[in-house]
Amino acid sequence: MKFGVVVFPGSNCDADCYHVIQRVLAEPVEYIWHQQDSLSGCDCIILPGGFSYGDYLRTGAIARFSPVMEAVAAHARQGGLVIGICNGFQILLEAGLLPGAMLRNRDLKFHCQASWLRVERTDTPFTNRYQQGQIVNIPIAHGDGNYYADAETLAELEANRQVVFRYATAAGAVDATANPNGSVANIAGIVNRAGNVLGMMPHPERCAEAILGSEDGRLLFTSLLRWGKGGMSDGR
Amino acid sequence: MGAEQAGAVCPWREMGLSDQEYQQILELLQREPNYLELGMFAVMWSEHCGYKNSRPVLKLFPTAAAHVLQGPGENAGVVDIGDGWAVAFKIESHNHPSAIEPFQGAATGVGGIVRDIFTMGARPIALLDSLRFGPLTENRARYIFSGVVAGISHYGNCIGVPTVAGEVFFHPSYEGNPLVNAMCVGLLRHQDLKRGAASGVGNSVMLVGARTGRDGIHGATFASEELSAASEERRPAVQVGDPFMEKLLIESCLEIIAGGYVVGMQDLGAAGLTSSSCEMASRAGTGIEIDVACIPLREHGMTPYEIMLSESQERMLVVPRAGCETQVEEIFRRWGLEAVVIGRVTEDGVMRIRDGERIAAEVPARFLTDECPVYYREEQEAEYYQRLRQFDPAVLPLPQALDQVLLQLLAAPNIASKQWVFEQYDHMVGINTAVPPGAGDAAVLRLKEAGSKGIALKTDCNSRFCYLDPYWGGALTVAEATRNLACTGATPLAVTDCLNFGNPEKPEIFWQFRQAVLGMSEACRVLETPVVSGNVSFYNETNSQAVNPTPVVGAVGLLENVEQRCGLAFGPDGDLVYLLGPWPAEMGGSEYLSQIHGVEAGPVPRLDLQLEKRVQQTCRSLIASGTVRSAHDLAEGGLAVALAECCLGRGKGAVVELPAAALTGSRPDALLFGEGPSRIIISFPPEQESSVRAAAEQNQIPCYRLGRVGAERLQILIADDLVVDLPVAALYEAWAGGIPRCLNQPSM
Numbered sequence: 009m010k011f012g013v014v015v016f017p018g019s020n021c022d023a024d025c026y027h028v029i030q031r032v033l034a035e036p037v038e039y040i041w042h043q044q045d046s047l048s049g050c051d052c053i054i055l056p057g058g059f060s061y062g063d064y065l066r067t068g069a070i071a072r073f074s075p076v077m078e079a080v081a082a083h084a085r086q087g088g089l090v091i092g093i094c095n096g097f098q099i100l101l102e103a104g105l106l107p108g109a110m111l112r113n114r115d116l117k118f119h120c121q122a123s124w125l126r127v128e129r130t131d132t133p134f135t136n137r138y139q140q141g142q143i144v145n146i147p148i149a150h151g152d153g154n155y156y157a158d159a160e161t162l163a164e165l166e167a168n169r170q171v172v173f174r175y176a177t178a179a180g181a182v183d184a185t186a187n188p189n190g191s192v193a194n195i196a197g198i199v200n201r202a203g204n205v206l207g208m209m210p211h212p213e214r215c216a217e218a219i220l221g222s223e224d225g226r227l228l229f230t231s232l233l234r235w236g237k238g239g240m241s242d243g244r
Numbered sequence: 245m246g247a248e249q250a251g252a253v254c255p256w257r258e259m260g261l262s263d264q265e266y267q268q269i270l271e272l273l274q275r276e277p278n279y280l281e282l283g284m285f286a287v288m289w290s291e292h293c294g295y296k297n298s299r300p301v302l303k304l305f306p307t308a309a310a311h312v313l314q315g316p317g318e319n320a321g322v323v324d325i326g327d328g329w330a331v332a333f334k335i336e337s338h339n340h341p342s343a344i345e346p347f348q349g350a351a352t353g354v355g356g357i358v359r360d361i362f363t364m365g366a367r368p369i370a371l372l373d374s375l376r377f378g379p380l381t382e383n384r385a386r387y388i389f390s391g392v393v394a395g396i397s398h399y400g401n402c403i404g405v406p407t408v409a410g411e412v413f414f415h416p417s418y419e420g421n422p423l424v425n426a427m428c429v430g431l432l433r434h435q436d437l438k439r440g441a442a443s444g445v446g447n448s449v450m451l452v453g454a455r456t457g458r459d460g461i462h463g464a465t466f467a468s469e470e471l472s473a474a475s476e477e478r479r480p481a482v483q484v485g486d487p488f489m490e491k492l493l494i495e496s497c498l499e500i501i502a503g504g505y506v507v508g509m510q511d512l513g514a515a516g517l518t519s520s521s522c523e524m525a526s527r528a529g530t531g532i533e534i535d536v537a538c539i540p541l542r543e544h545g546m547t548p549y550e551i552m553l554s555e556s557q558e559r560m561l562v563v564p565r566a567g568c569e570t571q572v573e574e575i576f577r578r579w580g581l582e583a584v585v586i587g588r589v590t591e592d593g594v595m596r597i598r599d600g601e602r603i604a605a606e607v608p609a610r611f612l613t614d615e616c617p618v619y620y621r622e623e624q625e626a627e628y629y630q631r632l633r634q635f636d637p638a639v640l641p642l643p644q645a646l647d648q649v650l651l652q653l654l655a656a657p658n659i660a661s662k663q664w665v666f667e668q669y670d671h672m673v674g675i676n677t678a679v680p681p682g683a684g685d686a687a688v689l690r691l692k693e694a695g696s697k698g699i700a701l702k703t704d705c706n707s708r709f710c711y712l713d714p715y716w717g718g719a720l721t722v723a724e725a726t727r728n729l730a731c732t733g734a735t736p737l738a739v740t741d742c743l744n745f746g747n748p749e750k751p752e753i754f755w756q757f758r759q760a761v762l763g764m765s766e767a768c769r770v771l772e773t774p775v776v777s778g779n780v781s782f783y784n785e786t787n788s789q790a791v792n793p794t795p796v797v798g799a800v801g802l803l804e805n806v807e808q809r810c811g812l813a814f815g816p817d818g819d820l821v822y823l824l825g826p827w828p829a830e831m832g833g834s835e836y837l838s839q840i841h842g843v844e845a846g847p848v849p850r851l852d853l854q855l856e857k858r859v860q861q862t863c864r865s866l867i868a869s870g871t872v873r874s875a876h877d878l879a880e881g882g883l884a885v886a887l888a889e890c891c892l893g894r895g896k897g898a899v900v901e902l903p904a905a906a907l908t909g910s911r912p913d914a915l916l917f918g919e920g921p922s923r924i925i926i927s928f929p930p931e932q933e934s935s936v937r938a939a940a941e942q943n944q945i946p947c948y949r950l951g952r953v954g955a956e957r958l959q960i961l962i963a964d965d966l967v968v969d970l971p972v973a974a975l976y977e978a979w980a981g982g983i984p985r986c987l988n989q990p991s992m
Contacts, residue, residue, distance in 0.1 A: 020404025
């Protein structure tokens with residue numbers, strides 16, 4: 009599976025995603041400059057974390073106008089895989105590729121910490137290596153991760169099973185104490201209705217190697233490889 | 245305008261130059277300087293740029309070693325780590341700006357030190373911050389503390405350089421004058437090492453990055469005077485940072501270096517274009533001619549004076565290889581940045597500033613740099629020194645409930661968890677952080693580009709010790725910083741220092757300064773850690789009250805195999821707990837005396853540097869052989885606090901039985917809370933006990949069995965007397981909530 013990591017001015021997790029794909033997964037990967045209008049035949053596009061354009065305006069609000077985003081939207085419409093991590097998630101929201109919006113963290117502070125997530129769905133290209141309800145340790149690092157959707161949108165998200173990750177306690181309880189930023193319904197990650205576009209605030213690329221304290225994020229990437237090799241039916 | 249007119253208009257005084265210095269300028273130039281030239285002299289001859297009060301003393305530091313690729317005098321020190329890789333690092337102060345505008349003051353401090361690192365051709369991979377504030381009981385201290393942390397968070401997080409370690413300390417001496425010291429570490433290949441020299445007569449000089457505005461004019465002069473009520477008026481001397489611009493600069497500057505387009509590069513920091521151009525010319529023995537009319541400006545109508553002295557942030561001066569200007573411009577344009585040729589390198593050694601056709605200033609570069617006056621300040625032993633060191637802590641009453649003392653110390657902001665601080669910093673970006681903040685005595689980074697190697701990083705300074713005894717305080721600071729590296733398994737390579745003191749024109753302050761440098765130098769020699777870079781910050785005084793002498797040391801160590809790194813947390817039940825080093829027995833200058841008895845006095849703990857070296861060596865070898873599972877040194881709060889911290893790492897309890905012999909010549913509070921150096925708590929599986937004893941014996945250091953890891957309580961017995969018996973949850977409650985409670989905020 010060929011990966012493309014988009015580089016916006018101010019992206020700062022681009023090299024980390026690149027490292028995981030190239031060195032941990034040993035899969036082909038290339039950087040895609042924000043001014044490109046094609047995706048070089050990549051199968052999976054990653055919008056990495058960072059502070060695109062400094063995020064001086066609303067997070068992701070400028071990056072969504074980058075020329076590359078039209079190509080990303082077209083790729084998504086055709087069923088191509090797209091992952092937005094942290095700032096990438098914020099850009100996907102601004103671009104309308106995922107529903108909802110991002111607010112400042114509830115306590116108005118940046119939080120960089122371990123975070124426990126409950127895996128809500130395993131029948132997606134991104135999560136098929138996880139167990140349903142599995143509690144995974146994938147860290148967060150953001151100041152604007154307070155996911156918001158109005159009641160109607162939220163009901164749709166739930167009805168269509170679009171919530172993929174929720175903040176939980178280490179013991180697995182999805183409650184207010186586990187919510188680091190005030191996100192509605194403890195939402196940490198969602199997919200679009202078709203299930204080929206994922207946005208998540210936690211950083212799976214930061215926990216794909218044992219030396220970093222958790223390998224739970226690697227399963228997200230290996231899920232993609234499994235999906236690429238013929239869906240989830242091969243049982244491997 | 246001769247000096248004889250001093251009673252009338254003396255613009256040099258306004259700019260911070262003395263009458264005598266003005267006379268020197270007249271003699272050097274053989275004429276009167278114009279206003280711009282005077283301004284250039286004033287900033288270049290400020291303490292901040294010229295080190296005129298500190299240069300002779302700084303020469304005392306050992307700076308050489310086989311692995312030092314670049315020592316002091318450049319933008320950063322560079323040290324070889326093998327296999328063609330090197331690390332560049334430096335620490336710098338941003339105290340004065342942070343005192344009046346904490347958020348931007350701290351943010352731009354980060355920006356400045358990061359530029360010093362990528363200027364050398366290194367990719368910045370880690371930040372550390374050494375912060376000191378007044379007590380959190382004071383409103384203004386809370387405001388400055390919160391603002392500084394937010395400013396560092398804002399800037400460091402945005403540029404994608406993880407903030408992995410540092411220290412935070414609260415003390416009344418910092419109430420009006422906080423200390424904000426930022427350290428950056430970068431990774432580079434040997435062949436990419438660049439220096440800030442303007443070589444090659446005829447080469448272009450390019451200014452890149454942000455436009456030049458009126459911000460920060462005379463910031464360097466402001467940094468070289470004492471703070472007072474009038475300092476608020478200096479707020480315009482504080483710059484505003486743009487971390488997004490900095491991120492673009494990092495990427496584009498590293499790209500032009502990788503492309504081989506660069507002869508030399510220098511960031512614009514204190515004294516802006518004036519100092520960066522002078523320093524580049526001076527290092528290469530060349531001159532530089534600049535036409536200010538070519539400089540992209542942020543505001544209309546700026547004078548050559550304002551342009552040359554502006555401290556607008558996120559700017560770099562680049563001397564490209566001849567004929568490569570177009571490629572350089574192209575790379576910057578791709579990153580959305582301006583790069584403009586503003587002048588050229590000349591052979592006459594003169595700084596010539598043009599404004600179009602008109603010559604606005606013409607001064608030999610070496611007048612501004614090499615001819616900067618040097619002062620051998622008068623020194624005098626501080627009046628308090630003998631008095632305070634004669635204090636005998638044994639006259640103080642022994643507290644009844646030592647367990648309550650332990651809880652009180654754990655909750656004290658100087659000891660309590662710094663989670664409130666480091667969780668606001670992105671400490672993981674770059675995916676190198678193998679020992680994150682709070683998990684070990686130093687941060688450890690694997691180097692994903694450089695094979696199995698890792699580096700360990702820590703800043704330290706016990707300024708209470710430095711106040712009570714500057715010589716030994718300085719030596720203890722180096723010992724502690726390197727010991728912290730040893731506790732992760734790293735071999736110290738070199739240090740950088742940030743010397744924060746009061747007004748050096750006062751003999752007692754200069755005495756503190758020189759004594760501290762002497763003590764640090766001796767420790768650096770014995771522990772084999774040359775000083776490769778650093779910064780001096782004088783005039784840290786408010787209304788004539790100086791801060792405690794605070795010579796912060798940033799230490800960098802190497803782990804050949806990062807898989808062998810060690811943290812501080814106790815492991816599985818049944819592991820044995822040992823002390824490497826002698827029993828603690830001295831309470832002088834301790835956090836315990838300060839917190840519990842309200843006393844800051846007594847002789848500082850004795851330091852035997854040879855013993856220190858052997859203890860560090862023993863710890864390192866036990867980690868390298870995979871013998872121990874945790875290592876943590878004794879620091880503020882002594883043995884009891886260190887044991888509690890080991891328990892808190894993974895929520896493990898321990899039973900610690902201290903023999904009566906441990907009390908020889910001292911008393912229980914000295915044993916539990918004394919802060920002697922050269923002491924490390926280790927834990928390991930029981931079957932390793934003989935290996936540990938053998939290693940200690942071989943290295944001729946004392947070692948003592950303390951007890952075992954197990955259950956969920958910390959129990960400490962002294963000669964069968966149970967003096968501490970607390971659930972780990974209670975320890976956690978005190979420790980984790982210490983800082984949030986002071987800020988009236990919930991624990992994180």
